[in-house]
Amino acid sequence: MMRIISFIRPTLVTLVLLFLALYLSACWSRHELNELSIVVGLGIDKKGDRYNVTAQIVNPSQVSSKQGTSSNFSPVISYEATGISIPEALSRMTAKVARQLYFSHLRILIVGEEVARSGISKPLDFIARNRQMRTDFYLVVAKGTSAGKILNMYSPMDPIPANNLFTKLETSDKLWAATGKITLDKLIQDLSRQGKGPALTALEIVGNPTKGDSVSSAHIIDPVVILKYAGMVAFKYDKMAGWLNENDTKVLNYIQNSIVQSTGTLSCPNSEGTVSLQVVHSHAKIHVNTKGELPEFELTLKTEQDVTDISCELDISKPETLVMLNQLADKKLESMLENTLHKFQKQVKTDIFGFGDELHRSDPKKWHSIKDWDQTFEKVKINVHSICTIKRIGTTIQSVSKETKK
Numbered sequence: 166m167m168r169i170i171s172f173i174r175p176t177l178v179t180l181v182l183l184f185l186a187l188y189l190s191a192c193w194s195r196h197e198l199n200e201l202s203i204v205v206g207l208g209i210d211k212k213g214d215r216y217n218v219t220a221q222i223v224n225p226s227q228v229s230s231k232q233g234t235s236s237n238f239s240p241v242i243s244y245e246a247t248g249i250s251i252p253e254a255l256s257r258m259t260a261k262v263a264r265q266l267y268f269s270h271l272r273i274l275i276v277g278e279e280v281a282r283s284g285i286s287k288p289l290d291f292i293a294r295n296r297q298m299r300t301d302f303y304l305v306v307a308k309g310t311s312a313g314k315i316l317n318m319y320s321p322m323d324p325i326p327a328n329n330l331f332t333k334l335e336t337s338d339k340l341w342a343a344t345g346k347i348t349l350d351k352l353i354q355d356l357s358r359q360g361k362g363p364a365l366t367a368l369e370i371v372g373n374p375t376k377g378d379s380v381s382s383a384h385i386i387d388p389v390v391i392l393k394y395a396g397m398v399a400f401k402y403d404k405m406a407g408w409l410n411e412n413d414t415k416v417l418n419y420i421q422n423s424i425v426q427s428t429g430t431l432s433c434p435n436s437e438g439t440v441s442l443q444v445v446h447s448h449a450k451i452h453v454n455t456k457g458e459l460p461e462f463e464l465t466l467k468t469e470q471d472v473t474d475i476s477c478e479l480d481i482s483k484p485e486t487l488v489m490l491n492q493l494a495d496k497k498l499e500s501m502l503e504n505t506l507h508k509f510q511k512q513v514k515t516d517i518f519g520f521g522d523e524l525h526r527s528d529p530k531k532w533h534s535i536k537d538w539d540q541t542f543e544k545v546k547i548n549v550h551s552i553c554t555i556k557r558i559g560t561t562i563q564s565v566s567k568e569t570k571k
Contacts (some may be wrong), residue, residue, distance in 0.1 A: 200264055200265060201264050201265055201266075201267040202220075202222045202262050202263070202264040202265065202266050202267060203222060203223045203225070203267050203270050204220050204221065204222055204266055204267060204268050204270070204271055205221055205222070205223055205241070205270055205271060205272050205273075205325055205327035205328065206219075206220070206221030206241075206271070206272060206273050206274075206275070206316050206326065206327030206330070207219070207220055207221070207268075207271060207273075207274045207275070208220075208221075208274075208275040208276075208277070208307075208311070208312030208313050208315065208316045209251065209274070209275070209276050209277060209280050209288050209312055210277035210279065210280060210307075210311045210312050210313055211277060211279040211280050211283060212247050214249075215247050215248060215249055215254075216247065216248060216249070216250065216251055216254050216280075216288060217245060217246075217247045217254070217313065218245065218246055218247070218248070218251060218254040218255060218258065219243055219244070219245045219312060219313035219316045219317075220243065220244050220245075220255070220258060220262075220266065220316075221241050221242075221243050221316045221326065221327050222241060222242050222243070222244065222262065222266075223240070223241055223270075223325060224238060224239060224240055224241060224242055226238070240324035240325060241324070241325055241326060241327075243313075243316050243317050244258050244261050244262055245258075245313055246258035246260075246261065250287075250291065251288050251291040251292070252291050267297065268295060268297040268298050269297050269298075269299060271298060271299070271302045271327075272302050272303070272327040272328055272330070272331040273302060273303055273304075273305065273327045273330045273331055273334075274292065274302055274303070274304045274305075274349075275304075275305055275306070275307050275312035275315055275316065275368065276288070276304065276305070276306050276307065276312060276365070277306075277307050277311050277312045277313075278306060278307055278308065278309075278405070280312075281306050281365075281398060281400075281404070281405040282404060282405045283404070284402075284403045284404050285400070285403050285404075286356065286403040289349075289352070289353070292349060293349065293353060298349070300348050300349045300350045301348060302331070302348065302349070303330075303331060303334055303346050303347060303348060303366075304347050304348070304349065304352055304365055305330075305334070305347075305365055305366045305367065305368045305394070306365045306366070306367050306368065306398045306405070307367075307368055307369075308367040308368060308369040308395055308398075308408075309369050309370070310369065310370050310374065314370065314374055315368060315370060315392060317378045318370065318374065318378060318390055318392055319378065320392070321385070321388045321391075326392075329392075330368070330392060333392075333394065334346050334366065334394060337394055338423075338425070339425045339426060340425070340426050340427075341427060341428070342414075342415050342418045342419075342423075342424045342425070342426070342427035342444075343394075343396065343411045343414045343415055343418075343427075344366045344394045344396075344397070344414065345364060345365070345366050345397055345414065345417070345418065345423070346366070347363075347364070347365050347366065352365070356400075356402075356403055358522055359521065359522075359525070359538060360516065360519065360520070360521025360522035360523070360524060360525045360532070360538055361516060361517065361518070361519040361521060361522045362399060362400050362401055362402070362406070362515045362516055362517040363400045363403075363517070364397045364398060364399050364400065364409065364417060364517045365397060365398050365400070366394055366396075366397050366398075367394065367395050367396050367397055367398050367408065367409075368392060368393070368394055368395070369392075369393055369394075369395045370390060370391075370392060370393075371390065371391045371392075371393045372388065372389050372390035372391055373389050373390055374390055376389045376390060396408060396409045396410050396411055396413065396414050397409040397413070397414045397417065399509070399513055399515055399517045400515070400517070401513075401514075401515040401539065406513050406514070406515045407509075407512070407513035407515075409505075412501050412504070412505060413505045413508065413509075415427060415501065416501055416502055416505040416506070417505075417517060417518060419447055419449055419466055419498075419502070420449050420451075420464065420466075420502075420518045420519070421449075421518070421519065422447070422448060422449055424444060424447045426443065426444060426445060427443070427444045428441060428442070428443050428444070428473070429441070429442055429444070429494075429497065430442070431490065431493045431494060431497060432493075433475075433476070433477035433478075433479055434479075434489055434493065436477045436478050436479070437477060438475070438476035438477025438478075438479075439474075439476050439477070440472065440474070440475050440476075440477070440479065440490065441472070441473045441474035441475075442470040442471065442472060442473065442490075442494060442555070443470060443471045443473045444468050444469070444470050445469050445470065445471055445556070446468065446469040447466065447467065447468040447469070448466075448467050449464065449465065449466045449467075450464075450465050450467075451463070451464055451519075451520065451523045452465070453523055453524050453527045453528065455524070455527070455528045455531045459541065459544055459545050459546070460524050460528075460531060460541075460545055461545065461546045461547075461548070462520055462523075462545060462546070462547045462548070463548050463550070464502065464547060464548065464549045464550065465549075465550045465551075465552065466498060466502065466549070466550070466551050466552070467552045467553075467554075468494075468498070468551070468552070468553050468554070469553075469554050469555075469556050470494060470553060470554070470555050470556065471555070471556055471557040471558070471559070472490075472555060472557065472558045472559055473559070481558050487555050487558075490555055491553045491554065491555055494551070494553040494555070495551040495552065495553050496551075498551040498553065499549050499550070499551045502549040502551070503549055506518070506547050506549070510542060510543050510545075510547075511543065514539055514542070514543055515539050515542070516538065516539060516542045520542065520545070520547070521538040521542065
């Protein structure tokens with residue numbers, strides 16, 4: 166009897182494992198490529214009280230590395246449809262698109278300015294609920310144009326314009342710090358926070374948009390039209406409150422500790438020309454004082470910078486010269502911080518920097534005693550301090566122009 170049991174037990178285990186392996190190897194949700202329309206870019210505009218949705222879809226035969234790109238067909242195709250809601254518009258789009266829309270490879274979602282002003286919560290609800298949507302795509306706002314027009318512009322560097330916008334934003338955010346790569350998760354998190362408003366990068370068309378929708382425009386060395394990131398858009402709750410220019414966006418990134426690298430210039434002391442400094446490290450810290458009736462904030466920004474260019478007669482081998490440059494850099498950064506914070510306290514009147522969030526963390530009791538943080542934010546005092554340290558000056562002491570024989 167024991168022999169029979171010892172034989173049956175491993176046999177049953179083997180059969181069960183084989184049975185499970187059949188299910189594990191099955192692709193129950195598989196879709197063939199020729200059955201799908203891969204959406205890489207999505208634009209949402211308002212058309213009256215309805216939403217006008219634009220989808221940029223890849224033409225696989227034109228971007229295949231084996232077959233090469235043919236000039237006879239476009240590498241991407243854009244379709245538009247209108248509906249009361251985003252799902253209805255996309256459903257109407259199936260009457261034009263030959264295959265099922267597939268969103269797992271979405272790279273960029275562009276919100277029209279009118280949608281941003283009326284509120285982004287409603288159109289984003291479908292995006293957040295759709296199980297095909299991953300959260301690694303970026304969200305931006307169309308500036309001075311519609312989201313649909315932007316998605317109809319060709320890219321001179323990438324056959325898929327949405328991919329070009331994705332990589333361009335990543336590069337700019339890393340090296341220039343005047344943009345912000347905001348994903349869906351980050352946006353929803355900021356929308357749900359009471360002490361910090363969200364902000365999205367703005368995107369505009371530079372050049373003649375009537376000529377940018379032809380594939381031939383991508384064959385010119387000097388493009389007739391370029392898609393350019395231009396600052397950011399501030400939101401109060403879910404509605405657009407104002408624009409951030411280049412310096413405002415840098416200040417936001419400094420305060421949020423999202424600076425990877427950036428470049429700035431200083432006027433040369435006692436002579437004409439400039440000194441270029443590259444920020445290689447930065448860290449901002451907010452301290453809250455809640456002893457008074459209104460909270461008071463101390464913002465301290467520490468940066469490490471390298472000298473990258475000198476176009477004047479300046480001897481940086483002298484310690485006193487570096488001290489002077491540090492002081493000039495501190496003065497400029499403090500001026501940038503003060504101007505942007507004053508603008509958002511008195512003009513835009515919304516806190517996108519997270520001062521309210523910091524107050525909530527440091528003193529929850531004080532935070533809950535405030536009825537409207539944006540109104541309080543207009544009145545609070547924010548003291549700013551910059552501590553700049555120039556680390557490296559390069560391999561050349563004097564400027565090349567000074568050492569050049571005349």
